[in-house]
Amino acid sequence: DADVTQTPRNRITKTGKRIMLECSQTKGHDRMYWYRQDPGLGLQLIYYSFDVKDINKGEISDGYSVSRQAQAKFSLSLESAIPNQTALYFCATSDLGIRALVSGANVLTFGAGSRLTVL
Amino acid sequence: AQSVTQLGSHVSVSEGALVLLRCNYSSSVPPYLFWYVQYPNQGLQLLLKYTTGATLVKGINGFEAEFKKSETSFHLTKPSAHMSDAAEYFCAVSEENQGGKLIFGQGTELSVKP
Numbered sequence: 001d002a003d004v005t006q007t008p009r010n011r012i013t014k015t016g017k018r019i020m021l022e023c024s025q026t027k028g029h030d031r032m033y034w035y036r037q038d039p040g041l042g043l044q045l046i047y048y049s050f051d052v053k054d055i056n057k058g059e060i061s062d063g064y065s066v067s068r069q070a071q072a073k074f075s076l077s078l079e080s081a082i083p084n085q086t087a088l089y090f091c092a093t094s095d096l097g098i099r100a101l102v103s104g105a106n107v108l109t110f111g112a113g114s115r116l117t118v119l
Numbered sequence: 120a121q122s123v124t125q126l127g128s129h130v131s132v133s134e135g136a137l138v139l140l141r142c143n144y145s146s147s148v149p150p151y152l153f154w155y156v157q158y159p160n161q162g163l164q165l166l167l168k169y170t171t172g173a174t175l176v177k178g179i180n181g182f183e184a185e186f187k188k189s190e191t192s193f194h195l196t197k198p199s200a201h202m203s204d205a206a207e208y209f210c211a212v213s214e215e216n217q218g219g220k221l222i223f224g225q226g227t228e229l230s231v232k233p
Contacts, residue, residue, distance in 0.1 A: 112160070112161055
């Protein structure tokens, strides 16, 4: 089984629908992230979480919300999907603990991605 | 603010030729630098990273990168391309006390011709 599992892998929906993308990990990592990938733009950070009680906005959080249900689970929701949210979404985890002194040099482990199409 | 620029959205080389993928960054403090690779229909995998110490960093699959502070660059190289190197490559930067957040470049797609 993959260390970071994303579901669904592919989803087609209509404008205005509520969508949830789920991420679960078996790495035991405290930190989890949601990124969005668009062609020619690289990856942009949507939200990140240092632990269950800590949620932070990233660069492009408007139109998105998240829930950290447990250490191992981090869900991304689109309350009312719009076509420009069509993208490839990645969940990632990192092995820095919340009390890590060196907080920049960690390595992210990515899921395989969830491709979302909003018609 | 941090930023990363990858020169060239698409690079094509012949099998056996040198691979050079360019990355320049901006950072107000000494950065941590990363190269990730994305194969089709997969997530990103770490190729290599620079944190401190030796400026020439070796990664997996024969890739290496050199941190040049004076040029604010972290270019990725491989002496001899293989067909299996065809993928998209992302340069990324993070800073101390940024919670592990990575700022990514726009990506460079590498094609390898037989």
